[in-house]
Amino acid sequence: MKGGPSQEDIRRHNLGALLRFVHLRGPASRATLAESLGLNRSTIMALTADLTAAGLVREELPRKPGRRAGRPSLVVRPESTRVYVLAFDVGVDRLVVARVGLGGEVLDRREGARDRGADASDLVTALVSAARSLVRKAGRDAVCVGAAVAFPGIVRRADDAIMFGPNLDIGDLSLGEALSRRLGLGIPVAVCNDADLGALAEHERGAGVGCDNLIYLHGDVGVGGGIIVGGRLLGGDQGFGGEIGHMVVNPGGRPCACGAQGCLEAEVGERTLLAHAEREEGPDGREAVRAVVEAADWGDIVAREALHRVGTWLGIGVANLVNVFNPGLVVFGGTLRDVYLGSAAQVRSVLATNALAASREKVRLRTAALGDDTTLVGAAEFAFTEVLADPVQVLARLKAPEDTPVL
Amino acid sequence: MKGGPSQEDIRRHNLGALLRFVHLRGPASRATLAESLGLNRSTIMALTADLTAAGLVREELPRKPGRRAGRPSLVVRPESTRVYVLAFDVGVDRLVVARVGLGGEVLDRREGARDRGADASDLVTALVSAARSLVRKAGRDAVCVGAAVAFPGIVRRADDAIMFGPNLDIGDLSLGEALSRRLGLGIPVAVCNDADLGALAEHERGAGVGCDNLIYLHGDVGVGGGIIVGGRLLGGDQGFGGEIGHMVVNPGGRPCACGAQGCLEAEVGERTLLAHAEREEGPDGREAVRAVVEAADWGDIVAREALHRVGTWLGIGVANLVNVFNPGLVVFGGTLRDVYLGSAAQVRSVLATNALAASREKVRLRTAALGDDTTLVGAAEFAFTEVLADPVQVLARLKAPEDTPVL
Numbered sequence: 174m175k176g177g178p179s180q181e182d183i184r185r186h187n188l189g190a191l192l193r194f195v196h197l198r199g200p201a202s203r204a205t206l207a208e209s210l211g212l213n214r215s216t217i218m219a220l221t222a223d224l225t226a227a228g229l230v231r232e233e234l235p236r237k238p239g240r241r242a243g244r245p246s247l248v249v250r251p252e253s254t255r256v257y258v259l260a261f262d263v264g265v266d267r268l269v270v271a272r273v274g275l276g277g278e279v280l281d282r283r284e285g286a287r288d289r290g291a292d293a294s295d296l297v298t299a300l301v302s303a304a305r306s307l308v309r310k311a312g313r314d315a316v317c318v319g320a321a322v323a324f325p326g327i328v329r330r331a332d333d334a335i336m337f338g339p340n341l342d343i344g345d346l347s348l349g350e351a352l353s354r355r356l357g358l359g360i361p362v363a364v365c366n367d368a369d370l371g372a373l374a375e376h377e378r379g380a381g382v383g384c385d386n387l388i389y390l391h392g393d394v395g396v397g398g399g400i401i402v403g404g405r406l407l408g409g410d411q412g413f414g415g416e417i418g419h420m421v422v423n424p425g426g427r428p429c430a431c432g433a434q435g436c437l438e439a440e441v442g443e444r445t446l447l448a449h450a451e452r453e454e455g456p457d458g459r460e461a462v463r464a465v466v467e468a469a470d471w472g473d474i475v476a477r478e479a480l481h482r483v484g485t486w487l488g489i490g491v492a493n494l495v496n497v498f499n500p501g502l503v504v505f506g507g508t509l510r511d512v513y514l515g516s517a518a519q520v521r522s523v524l525a526t527n528a529l530a531a532s533r534e535k536v537r538l539r540t541a542a543l544g545d546d547t548t549l550v551g552a553a554e555f556a557f558t559e560v561l562a563d564p565v566q567v568l569a570r571l572k573a574p575e576d577t578p579v580l
Numbered sequence: 581m582k583g584g585p586s587q588e589d590i591r592r593h594n595l596g597a598l599l600r601f602v603h604l605r606g607p608a609s610r611a612t613l614a615e616s617l618g619l620n621r622s623t624i625m626a627l628t629a630d631l632t633a634a635g636l637v638r639e640e641l642p643r644k645p646g647r648r649a650g651r652p653s654l655v656v657r658p659e660s661t662r663v664y665v666l667a668f669d670v671g672v673d674r675l676v677v678a679r680v681g682l683g684g685e686v687l688d689r690r691e692g693a694r695d696r697g698a699d700a701s702d703l704v705t706a707l708v709s710a711a712r713s714l715v716r717k718a719g720r721d722a723v724c725v726g727a728a729v730a731f732p733g734i735v736r737r738a739d740d741a742i743m744f745g746p747n748l749d750i751g752d753l754s755l756g757e758a759l760s761r762r763l764g765l766g767i768p769v770a771v772c773n774d775a776d777l778g779a780l781a782e783h784e785r786g787a788g789v790g791c792d793n794l795i796y797l798h799g800d801v802g803v804g805g806g807i808i809v810g811g812r813l814l815g816g817d818q819g820f821g822g823e824i825g826h827m828v829v830n831p832g833g834r835p836c837a838c839g840a841q842g843c844l845e846a847e848v849g850e851r852t853l854l855a856h857a858e859r860e861e862g863p864d865g866r867e868a869v870r871a872v873v874e875a876a877d878w879g880d881i882v883a884r885e886a887l888h889r890v891g892t893w894l895g896i897g898v899a900n901l902v903n904v905f906n907p908g909l910v911v912f913g914g915t916l917r918d919v920y921l922g923s924a925a926q927v928r929s930v931l932a933t934n935a936l937a938a939s940r941e942k943v944r945l946r947t948a949a950l951g952d953d954t955t956l957v958g959a960a961e962f963a964f965t966e967v968l969a970d971p972v973q974v975l976a977r978l979k980a981p982e983d984t985p986v987l
Binding site: 178183327329336337384385386398400402403405407408409410411412413414415416417419420421422423424431432433489492493494496497498499500501526527528529530531532535536 | 734736805820821822901904937
């Protein structure tokens, strides 16, 4: 119930809105910006001048000229190679670190396997080493404006503490603090639940652009969820919201790492699929999940039956979410992308009998448009949050000489 | 990504914020308003003058003088008896119509039983007749600024069409339009899902004041839900969100009116409780539910067992919601208030084994603070939405002479 904003609040909001527009939608002419943001051209000109002076955008000729004859109008383009974030994607079996430019382009990346037995210290060392090599390769005048980690666990919003993450145990380590200190870039490193970031990424740049009510289901070893309600990520009271993997779909069913039985994760997670497919003894990880789906495609009865069983519980889970959220879209990412592709008929059949017609009729089921990079892109988007909220001030602070990294 | 608001937008916002403050929190001094709304005193004075001129508030001496010596300062008070809404609460067995003043006071009400066999036309006639008698008793200068109906069914936001409501079937009737036309007050009548309104009411005036993430579970004959996420009602893509009653908690369980099996409604609804308690043949309705809870209190083994069974599924449902939403509060209303009181130990026990510790530790379980009036109060709050969003303009329009009701 607060009163209205000040002129300075409005200016800051408008700077952020303009930068956010070109960050998400790409280079745009002043006319497009004026129309899209509901501002007049002189305001757009003043805002662009401020952002240009701060080194966040530049005006230039469009790379693809328009169809109209005559001199093409200038476009406002984000400074993609100069202003960047570091995005860390921590999977149970895989680590990715990327340097992502303003505008969302992945400028450079390091990727490697993670040994399931590796400890917290190994994790930090691997991430820092990859990040340093990315920072070194950035231009001298490039500025890192944020960093964030996608992590497969429940993260407390207040302090980024990891409350529960049985599939990748790092003990009491304060991951964000450790990374921030070791990187020495003078920026904090946020840690977020991987599926929450997946939801953000698909909403802003993936299958869910334009859809303000969507559910993202992420499979790694476990099953996570990220939920966008009315355009915003559902965090809940402490940031633990979206734990779809621990929704009980089969009371008295398979034991789950959380202590309950019949959670969605216990019924559709990697270990269960491999067990149903009689492949517990073989390799695990996303390649093993893909192998089951491929075997089923080739007609392997055991693999087909395994996907059918998993698809049934996935269908119950999706039906419950459709009834509770009335989403426009459900997106399957991580290993659930493959699992869904291998069990779509069964998921849809269970959905048809268990979801209310009103909510079921218009919901779309899709796989993650950003593929294996969904959670990585989400980490990058999260890392851009602060600079997009208050572009000029944040950049001025980060460019101060005492913050120059010494690597 | 729209640009900033205009001066007129800000003024309208501030008028609404001030009116909303005194509507929800009661009369307040200019000093309190200035501090709470983050505005300076001269702005508060100008806003108060505008609202006073429009007949929405008045300034007067506080009814309870403060402790400080000297002349007490004036308070801004909503015009509770002059500016009112009509709230309709349609239950399967009970109809309530109330005239609710700005500030939330129920000024007058009509209440009666509803025959489960009555049809849509009987329903409209009963509601209109009660509403007319309330309007007649209002003062000559009183203005009705809105009307809303709490209805036990799924309502489409775009046109208030009832998509699914097996417990109270009114066929194809467009309830809001029919009521608006027959009332002849020149105002539209909104129709909303009863549990959504219950959530709104408990959030604004009940057990959930100050809690921005809460879940309201409503029992009538069926089970409905209303969910507040980040301070806003979860509607979903078409307004069908919150259908917690059709979350499958027991796959392959009892058949539900929706066609699925083992929905929360099928496992904990009135008919199931009465069946478990071996009382299918006797009376039904909320008194029958209360009788089971009372019998259990007195030691009736069959009633206790019935509540234990229902409490188990209610616990699974609540655990799922706690994992997915990380709410600060779960509120039980309607007949579920009694059911929860009679099965709280079992609900909490199931919650303890099925919800993640992180989300479970801080969640509170409570009964509706507004008692049997939760959904009615929610309808009133919803009916006030428009006038609180743009007070002066809405009131000016409604006071125009051609809109004067002729009853």
